[in-house]
Amino acid sequence: MSVKIDCRENQLISLCTKIISDSKKFQDLTLTTDNLHIGDILISGNEPGNDVVIERKTVADLSASIKDGRYKEQALRLSSTSYHSHNIIYVIEGAWNSGFFGSTLDKDTLYGSVVSMSLLKGFSVFRTDNIWDTASFICNMARKLKKTSVQMKYKNDVVVDTIENDETITSPDTVHEINDSPCSHTEKDVDYTTSIKVKKKDNITIDNIGIIILLQIPNVSHTTATTVMNKYKTIRNLIDALVVDNTILNNVTYTTSSGQSRKISKPARDNIIEYLLTQG
DSSP states (O other): OEEEEETTOHHHHHHHHHHHHHOGGGTTOEEEEEOOSSOSEEEEOSSTTOOEEEEEEEHHHHHHHHHHSHHHHHHHHHHTSSSOGGGEEEEEESOOOHHHHOSSSOHHHHHHHHHIIIIISOOEEEEESSHHHHHHHHHHHHHHHHHOOSOOSSOOSSOSOTTSOOSOEEOOSOEEEEOSSTTOOOEEEEOOOSEEOSSGGGGOOTTTHHHHHHHTSTTOOHHHHHHHHHHHOSHHHHHHHHHHOTTGGGGOEEEOTTSOEEEOOHHHHHHHHHHHHOOO
16 A cells, blocks of 8 residues: 655654554555645545545645635635545644644644535545644554455546646536635636646746736735736736836726626735835
């Protein structure tokens, strides 16, 4: 049974290595590292279609990814793979007290994201106390899958390594996503492209590069980035306009799912100006 961990997960790699080396019951597990394009951990064996993808999120990571829009992009890419959604596991790591992830996202919002993951997107969700608990969960899952002779309830659709697959995967369904407002608990249908690729770089086009750039700026949500780029079309146009008048974003508005008109938040406006106009 193979456990492949993303090479950037240094602490998790060290802990899993220790667990496997310290106990004979894990001696049949093979631990490797790679630059994974989907998920943080891939558990696979000799049986075709039984691979399991794990996306590890600390509570702080989950909170930040909801705020900056990465949660949507990651969930969409995971949904586009050939892995059955039941075999894609979100491991949520850490305590749920508000002091841990900051006051800008309340606990109800995080609970809402878990409901979205499990019931609307169909992913499996598991909670762990800390990174050591996560490492133990991964090793024990791999060991259990190695020992069991029972077929997994849900098989993956195709027997290919989609982590290395560059081909476009078409999804016929509209993707349900959490509203861009950080504290919103409502679900909406997002008119995302239905033809996406597994690797992040393959999803970048001339039409969306401006939105992607703005999404790297703290406090800028997908709604904010899309609203700004719909108005200014290119980053160059936006910068030129800000140079002339750095208050132009004050009156830029978007319409919420309930039909209300909202201005872009002040933290988002201030950060766009700072990140685009500050010279190094």
